[in-house]
Amino acid sequence: MSAEFEQLVAEFEKFQSKIKNVDDQLANLGQMQSELSELEGVATSADRSVTVVAGPGGAIKDIQLTDRAMAQPPQALSAALLSTLQQAVAESARKQASIVEEHMGGGLNLTEQVLESQAQLFGKDPEELRAAMEQERPRRRSAEEERFDDYSQQSVLSSGDDRGRQAPPPPASGGGSAGDAFLKNLFDEDQR
The missing domain is CATH 1.20.5 (Single alpha-helices involved in coiled-coils or other helix-helix interfaces)
Structure with missing residues (x-):
């Protein structure tokens, strides 16, 4: 038994x-x-007259036009808007893929697929897009900076930085928790 x-x-x-x-x-x-x-993808036209902010799924959150943009002929403004919209939506898609890949595991290869598709769409080298993505990525905080975090808004049940890590397996049956010991003793008493 x-x-x-x-x-x-x-x-x-x-x-x-x-x-x-x-x-x-x-x-x-x-x-x-x-x-x-x-997440937000922000793009600004080369002449800095048009700025577009795209959110998740490429939803346009904001379009800002300067006086210089309004002084352009309609065709030029339309071209600047369209180009800047495409850049903002593309940045948003890259960030989305990166976030999903970070949380779901790198085996999905989403970021690479998005970079390859955008490279073909925009006629750019994938390495150029990869470099731009590295510049967009927020700087990782140092251990020194993290030591001074304010933990008042964090859950006491999880550390928040175990993303992507497997939980350790439960201890072997020889040395379990107090609940395991109780159950084992309960069944051992029934056998006596």
Whole structure:
């Protein structure tokens, strides 16, 4: 009976581990949704007369025109607007792919697919787009900066920086939690 119990405990621990993994993935999806809803792709025309801000899915959030833009002939303004819109939407798509890939794992290769598609669409070298994307990427904070974080708005249940990491497996049946010990003692008493 003890071997059967050990097997049941092991199966239960596997089940708990899978639930923990699902919980972690759901928390990760919430973080991803938050980041996606806040993303913006900003592009400015070469003459700095037109600025466009694109949000998730390429939704246009803002268009700013300077006096210089309004002084242009209609065809020139139209061309500047269209070109700047395309650049902002493309930047938004690259950022979206990067965020999804960061949270769902690099195996999806989304960023590369987006870069290749945009390179063909705009007649540019993929490396040029990759370099532009690196410049757009926010700077990673140093360990020194993170030490002084304000944790008042963070959950005490997760550290927030375990994205993409697998949860450690539960301890072996020999040294589990107090709940595991209780269950084991309960069943051991029934066998006596």
